[in-house]
Amino acid sequence: MSSFAAQILQPGGGILLIPFIRSVIMCLLLTTLTGFLIGVARVHMAVLSFLGGGLLFSISFFMTEYDKALDSAKAKARTGEGSSSGSAVTASGERAKTD
Numbered sequence: 230m231s232s233f234a235a236q237i238l239q240p241g242g243g244i245l246l247i248p249f250i251r252s253v254i255m256c257l258l259l260t261t262l263t264g265f266l267i268g269v270a271r272v273h274m275a276v277l278s279f280l281g282g283g284l285l286f287s288i289s290f291f292m293t294e295y296d297k298a299l300d301s302a303k304a305k306a307r308t309g310e311g312s313s314s315g316s317a318v319t320a321s322g323e324r325a326k327t328d
Contacts, residue, residue: 233245244295247288247292250288251285251288254281254284254285254288255285257277257281258278258281258282258285261274261277261278261281262274262278265278
């Protein structure tokens, strides 16, 4: 368990929490949609459902762009294009000094 906590606390470790964040937002969306269908504060639940859907969309968009950037960085590291400053991208997406 301590290794998972150490991974989260490292720079860029918040990416590991994305699946948890998605599931929490899906629960929020399910709850607000259920409240809307039952008739509890219909306007408020409709707005909260719209915002929850927007959050899910934005997280999906972020992960797509993050994966593209990571793949691009890995491709540059393989071909040697991005290592002109003496650094290369590691598998975790961090820069490491190369000699």
